[in-house]
Amino acid sequence: xxxxxxxxxxxxxxxxxxxxxxxxxxxxxxxxxxxxxxxxxxxxxxxxxxxxxxxxxxxxxxxxxxxxxxxxxxxxxxxxxxxxxxxxxxxxxxxxxxxxxxxxxxxxxxxxxxxxxxxxxxxxxxxxxxxxxxxxxxxxxxxxxxxxxxxxxxxxxxxxxxxxxxxxxxxxxxxxxxxxxxxxxxxxxxxxxxxxxxxxxxxxxxxxxxxxxxxxxxxxxxxxxxxxxxxxxxxxxxxxxxxxxxxxxxxxxxxxxxxxxxxxxxxxxxxxxxxxxxxxxxxxxxxxxxxxxxxxxxxxxxxxxxxxxxxxxxxxxxxxxxxxxxxxxxxxxxxxxxxxxxxxxxxxxxxxxxxxxxxxxxxxxxxxxxxxxxxxxxxxxxxxxxxxxxxxxxxxxxxxxxxxxxxxxxxxxxxxxxxxxxxxxxxxxxxxxxxxxxxxxxxxxxxxxxxxx
Amino acid sequence: xxxxxxxxxxxxxxxxxxxxxxxxxxxxxxxxxxxxxxxxxxxxxxxxxxxxxxxxxxxxxxxxxxxxxxxxxxxxxxxxxxxxxxxxxxxxxxxxxxxxxxxxxxxxxxxxxxxxxxxxxxxxxxxxxxxxxxxxxxxxxxxxxxxxxxxxxxxxxxxxxxxxxxxxxxxxxxxxxxxxxxxxxxxxxxxxxxxxxxxxxxxxxxxxxxxxxxxxxxxxxxxxxxxxxxxxxxxxxxxxxxxxxxxxxxxxxxxxxxxxxxxxxxxxxxxxxxxxxxxxxxxxxxxxxxxxxxxxxxxxxxxxxxxxxxxxxxxxxxxxxxxxxxxxxxxxxxxxxxxxxxxxxxxxxxxxxxxxxxxxxxxxxxxxxxxxxxxxxxxxxxxxxxxxxxxxxxxxxxxxxxxxxxxxxxxxxxxxxxxxxxxxxxxxxxxxxxxxxxxxxxxxxxxxxxxxx
Numbered sequence: 057x058x059x060x061x062x063x064x065x066x067x068x069x070x071x072x073x074x075x076x077x078x079x080x081x082x083x084x085x086x087x088x089x090x091x092x093x094x095x096x097x098x099x100x101x102x103x104x105x106x107x108x109x110x111x112x113x114x115x116x117x118x119x120x121x122x123x124x125x126x127x128x129x130x131x132x133x134x135x136x137x138x139x140x141x142x143x144x145x146x147x148x149x150x151x152x153x154x155x156x157x158x159x160x161x162x163x164x165x166x167x168x169x170x171x172x173x174x175x176x177x178x179x180x181x182x183x184x185x186x187x188x189x190x191x192x193x194x195x196x197x198x199x200x201x202x203x204x205x206x207x208x209x210x211x212x213x214x215x216x217x218x219x220x221x222x223x224x225x226x227x228x229x230x231x232x233x234x235x236x237x238x239x240x241x242x243x244x245x246x247x248x249x250x251x252x253x254x255x256x257x258x259x260x261x262x263x264x265x266x267x268x269x270x271x272x273x274x275x276x277x278x279x280x281x282x283x284x285x286x287x288x289x290x291x292x293x294x295x296x297x298x299x300x301x302x303x304x305x306x307x308x309x310x311x312x313x314x315x316x317x318x319x320x321x322x323x324x325x326x327x328x329x330x331x332x333x334x335x336x337x338x339x340x341x342x343x344x345x346x347x348x349x350x351x352x353x354x355x356x357x358x359x360x361x362x363x364x365x366x367x368x369x370x371x372x373x374x375x376x377x378x379x380x381x382x383x384x385x386x387x388x389x390x391x392x393x394x395x396x397x398x399x400x401x402x403x404x405x406x407x408x409x410x411x412x413x414x415x416x417x418x419x420x421x422x423x424x425x426x427x428x429x430x431x432x433x434x435x436x437x438x439x440x441x442x443x444x445x446x447x448x449x450x451x452x453x454x455x456x457x458x459x460x461x462x463x464x465x466x467x468x469x470x471x472x473x474x475x476x477x478x479x480x481x482x483x484x485x486x487x488x489x490x491x492x493x494x495x496x497x498x499x500x501x502x503x504x505x506x507x508x509x
Numbered sequence: 510x511x512x513x514x515x516x517x518x519x520x521x522x523x524x525x526x527x528x529x530x531x532x533x534x535x536x537x538x539x540x541x542x543x544x545x546x547x548x549x550x551x552x553x554x555x556x557x558x559x560x561x562x563x564x565x566x567x568x569x570x571x572x573x574x575x576x577x578x579x580x581x582x583x584x585x586x587x588x589x590x591x592x593x594x595x596x597x598x599x600x601x602x603x604x605x606x607x608x609x610x611x612x613x614x615x616x617x618x619x620x621x622x623x624x625x626x627x628x629x630x631x632x633x634x635x636x637x638x639x640x641x642x643x644x645x646x647x648x649x650x651x652x653x654x655x656x657x658x659x660x661x662x663x664x665x666x667x668x669x670x671x672x673x674x675x676x677x678x679x680x681x682x683x684x685x686x687x688x689x690x691x692x693x694x695x696x697x698x699x700x701x702x703x704x705x706x707x708x709x710x711x712x713x714x715x716x717x718x719x720x721x722x723x724x725x726x727x728x729x730x731x732x733x734x735x736x737x738x739x740x741x742x743x744x745x746x747x748x749x750x751x752x753x754x755x756x757x758x759x760x761x762x763x764x765x766x767x768x769x770x771x772x773x774x775x776x777x778x779x780x781x782x783x784x785x786x787x788x789x790x791x792x793x794x795x796x797x798x799x800x801x802x803x804x805x806x807x808x809x810x811x812x813x814x815x816x817x818x819x820x821x822x823x824x825x826x827x828x829x830x831x832x833x834x835x836x837x838x839x840x841x842x843x844x845x846x847x848x849x850x851x852x853x854x855x856x857x858x859x860x861x862x863x864x865x866x867x868x869x870x871x872x873x874x875x876x877x878x879x880x881x882x883x884x885x886x887x888x889x890x891x892x893x894x895x896x897x898x899x900x901x902x903x904x905x906x907x908x909x910x911x912x913x914x915x916x917x918x919x920x921x922x923x924x925x926x927x928x929x930x931x932x933x934x935x936x937x938x939x940x941x942x943x944x945x946x947x948x949x950x951x952x953x954x955x956x957x958x959x960x961x962x
Contacts, residue, residue: 312735351841425798432805487936
């Protein structure tokens with residue numbers, strides 16, 4: 057994906073000017089003409105003293121919309137400057153899934169004080185959402201949705217939706233349920249609109265229902281919505297009764313965050329909770345030093361292996377010349393293989409059970425890569441050294457590329473089997489391990505062929 | 510993202526049994542109860558001779574739905590087994606954006622023959638879509654949408670939508686336009702449903718419009734839909750008149766594909782057009798060998814550098830022991846830095862113009878990382894060698910980590926400036942370059958401090 061270069065004049069600048077000059081009308085016009093997401097972004101760049109004025113100018117409903125799009129640390133900061141009643145009013149305007157996410161980030165006493173000031177009904181709903189495990193589908197669902205009954209007529213269903221559309225988050229896809237909330241089918245709102253009013257809802261229903269259990273992982277919700285092109289995914293309890301819905305815009309954020317996590321892990325960076333823009337120096341240091349130190353330990357083995365083969369190095373100095381080429385190429389082939397597997401596992405393109413079939417394929421691809429690279433290094437070898445040296449480094453290249461590819465390909469599957477994230481098979485990890493094994497293979501082959509040591 | 514393990518019994522197996530036993534009722538039930546995406550997946554695993562029977566059983570509309578979700582090569586294969594009339598009928602059932610995508614993959618004569626057999630109106634629309642540049646927003650928009658006029662009453666608007674909802678792809682968000690198609694505002698369908706029928710549409714409109722020009726990049730469309738949590742993004746011409754709409758499910762696929770491309774580039778794999786599952790051995794070989802060979806050439810420089818410092822190696826053998834540790838750590842720190850930048854650029858978290866600020870931050874983080882790693886290697890050095898050696902390798906470690914981090918951090922921005930994909934700054938490329946420079950720094954520092962050579 058190419059980088060995005062913002063060209064528009066800064067909204068933050070315009071807002072700041074309006075705020076400093078006290079131009080209320082201009083301010084209202086600006087906040088009316090820009091999406092809540094842009095106002096939330098601009099707010100972060102404004103001095104703290106303007107936050108309150110800007111929020112007052114937004115009005116209740118829009119203030120909640122902007123608030124919902126602020127980064128977590130700004131949300132918390134803003135709440136801490138409000139008393140419990142003001143805070144409760146703001147939280148009360150949020151949709152339940154957004155409200156639960158905000159409360160989850162607060163300290164327990166603070167969250168409880170805010171909850172206590174909310175209406176009884178809201179308290180119950182938020183407490184039930186917060187009772188689901190973190191990262192579960194139940195945590196991000198919204199319990200505000202409208203369902204219809206199959207025995208109703210289309211006119212009755214539309215009346216019912218009209219009455220409930222104010223509280224329901226989306227009404228593009230409507231679910232028909234039994235009195236106990238069991239899913240019977242779904243229908244698009246536009247299909248209802250198009251049907252004759254006296255038709256029964258039953259006849260308009262589609263029966264291919266995709267749902268998710270509340271305790272399942274959010275990522276699985278994201279995968280289903282993405283795979284089945286859904287705008288709404290119903291969340292059900294273990295008996296199949298509908299508890300809430302997850303909408304496509306909720307999972308876009310999850311997909312983006314999960315993918316970023318995978319990118320970072322693949323480069324041996326521990327999970328950064330914030331955006332790179334907002335991450336502190338201390339956090340960046342802490343998230344990077346861990347793997348660097350672990351890999352230094354692996355690299356000590358490389359040093360040990362080289363020292364072990366010192367006699368060979370002194371006997372045939374040309375071997376040192378070709379060493380970086382061979383072990384780096386093995387590491388690179390391994391990084392390619394592991395990345396292909398990690399990404400295909402993450403998108404659901406392949407499953408853990410495909411290991412054997414993909415392993416066979418990788419053996420063939422790696423053999424082809426190894427032969428091509430061995431041939432080119434053999435030519436360089438005969439040109440710069442003896443035929444014997446050329447043979448030794450070519451065989452070593454082939455074996456190291458084969459080892460690197462198979463190791464890189466296998467590690468993500470092993471991690472999956474161990475219930476770890478396959479993305480832990482980072483390029484730096486693969487490269488470091490292939491370095492160690494590659495040095496042993498390289499000097500082992502050279503010692504045998506050149507009859508050293 | 511954790512790998513997904515499929516546990517359900519295979520739909521392909523069930524379909525196959527029903528097809529082989531000729532159980533038509535079971536077949537109809539199976540295809541009715543499963544989403545089109547699952548049927549499309551299962552089809553790929555069925556023998557070719559069953560494809561036709563299965564498609565006949567689906568009925569026109571659902572056949573088109575399943576067809577739209579087949580991988581490109583299966584779509585082409587199926588079309589080639591149909592005569593032009595049959596092919597045109599299938600293409601005619603697809604939504605325009607899906608139809609344009611299929612025609613785009615066919616050979617020109619074949620595509621033209623199918624186009625010719627379509628109704629005049631469809632031909633015109635498809636030709637206009639195919640005239641937009643590849644990867645542009647215009648290519649993936651659907652021209653089937655309904656708009657309303659601000660001077661209408663809500664009742665008139667709803668009647669209009671009801672009349673046009675059969676052809677319009679989505680009606681969740683409605684755009685109000687001038688007679689010339691200029692965007693005036695948007696309103697949610699549920700807001701219209703909730704308003705009094707005699708209200709004017711004007712009073713229900715939101716004015717914060719996000720749109721995209723038809724010639725802009727698809728990725729930009731994906732970014733806007735994702736950033737603004739839109740379900741529909743209007744596509745406009747250079748004068749701001751609406752041409753079509755892009756829906757959120759269209760961009761989920763684009764985001765997934767672009768992200769996969771980034772993952773592959775970051776591991777020095779050229780773009781794989783197919784899924785890993787379906788990629789042939791030859792394609793996998795070709796997409797991996799290119800960078801491996803280029804990096805071998807870079808690694809030749811590493812070998813040359815080492816050979817150049819042979820005298821130092823022979824004088825102080827301990828230097829070889831610490832070499833892999835120092836240069837690998839520099840490469841790892843560089844891979845971390847480049848991945849953080851590439852991903853943040855791709856998500857829009859940072860912009861190309863942030864280079865200077867992030868560069869300063871990286872200098873500080875890299876200094877902290879370099880000092881910590883230098884301290885640990887210094888301790889190992891004094892333990893295994895002399896104080897002088899410890900000093901030399903610690904200074905080298907600090908400088909190599911600093912160089913690696915800054916190089917890894919800078920390269921994505923340089924590539925962006927050159928209008929290349931920042932993801933070309935792959936971990937293998939960074940590692941290989943840092944290897945070469947790292948060897949020179951390492952032996953340069955060692956030669957100076959140990960007064961060798």
